[in-house]
Amino acid sequence: MAATPIKLAGAGAFAAALAVAVSRPRAVGRLVRTLVARAAGAPVYAPLPPPQKVKVAVCQLHVTADKEENLQTARRAIENAAAQGAKLVVLPEMWNCPYSNDSFPTYAEDIEGGASGSVAMLSAAAAAAGVTLVAGSIPERCGERLYNTCCVFNSRGELLAKHRKVHLFDIDIPGKITFKESLTLSPGPGPTVVDTEAGRLGIGICYDIRFPELAQLYAARGCQVLIYPGAFNMTTGPVHWELLAKARAVDNQIFVITCSPARNPASSYQAWGHSTVVGPFAEILATTGHEPDTIVADMDYAQLAERRANMPLRQQKRHDLYELLDKTA
Incomplete structure (x- = not known):
């Protein structure tokens, strides 16, 4: 007896996300690290001005x-x-x-x-x-x-x-x-x-x-x-x-x-x-x-984003263990 296919809700969206992950692993990796760091209490850094x-x-x-x-x-x-x-x-x-x-x-x-x-x-x-x-x-x-x-x-x-x-x-x-x-x-x-x-x-x-x-x-x-x-x-x-x-x-x-x-x-x-x-x-x-x-x-200044992508220190910090408090912000 042939098995009945199981349909998953949102399977199309999942497949699309999986395709993006496969084609752009570094970008997805950076996103995941950012989300994990924020969940651990990491600060939101000010965006860099345009590189020149x-x-x-x-x-x-x-x-x-x-x-x-x-x-x-x-x-x-x-x-x-x-x-x-x-x-x-x-x-x-x-x-x-x-x-x-x-x-x-x-x-x-x-x-x-x-x-x-x-x-x-x-x-x-x-x-x-x-x-x-x-x-x-x-x-x-x-x-x-x-x-x-x-x-x-x-x-x-x-x-x-x-x-x-x-x-x-x-x-x-x-x-x-x-x-x-x-x-x-x-x-x-x-x-x-x-x-x-x-x-x-x-x-x-x-x-x-x-x-x-x-x-x-x-x-x-x-x-x-x-x-x-x-x-x-x-x-x-x-x-x-x-x-x-x-x-x-x-x-x-x-x-x-x-x-x-x-x-x-x-x-x-x-x-x-x-x-x-x-x-x-x-x-x-x-x-x-x-x-x-x-x-x-x-x-x-384009080197700043490149160096930080190659070695993502900000995302890798253990913000659950320590933090920098800006009292003048």
Whole structure:
């Protein structure tokens, strides 16, 4: 006796879904991993902006005690970067003054009050060069407080954002280096994410790079590049500067840029230099030594989605065991 065929409700839809699964296994796999991660409490990440290719110039500047000379040095570097085809230009930490607690109050400028010669120059230079400018950092005076502040300008010279250094550089390595920014500076309020013509940027300053949670917040908010103007010293620079840039890049599958002042033998604080551009697979795209220099690199943001598809760390995290809480969202 022949068996009677059994009809399943929705069999046609199931067959269609099965066909899709067979023909597009990677896409279905990503969907399944996403659903499992969400069921485990995974956060919903901000979408990345559209991918583009951006040429970045990182300007490692010679910094002196002459503020006007520093301004002219920075202006020339921006012009030179634009002449090389850069659309994103990055300056170092404290490029308009010596890096010292004695200098910060003396060189500080009132950005919000409009009494900042450095900001006026930066705005004009960004507009003249037609570049997005992440303008390193300068000492900022706001009321009774001083901050270590990075300004970001668009290609029309408009101030898009300010990042005040979140984590202050207070360290004591006996026999090597002791420095306490908190003697003069105040900590900033939190993360700074800014959408620009050169992509969505997450801004940190120097010591901020040591705190992986800040970088994770930036990645979760859909940043394509993390930018850290910094001035690591001769003790920590040789062992940690490149290591930290690579770590933030590979942990978050994101581009990372660090920009230092050049080493100045006449300065009381010796910067390590070695400004660097790192890709999302922790590959070094461009780097320099300790002399004044400008390095240029091409960043292809399409690599972010590719790297994250090849190694889906976000979906594979055990969100049932741990989570990152963004208290500033």
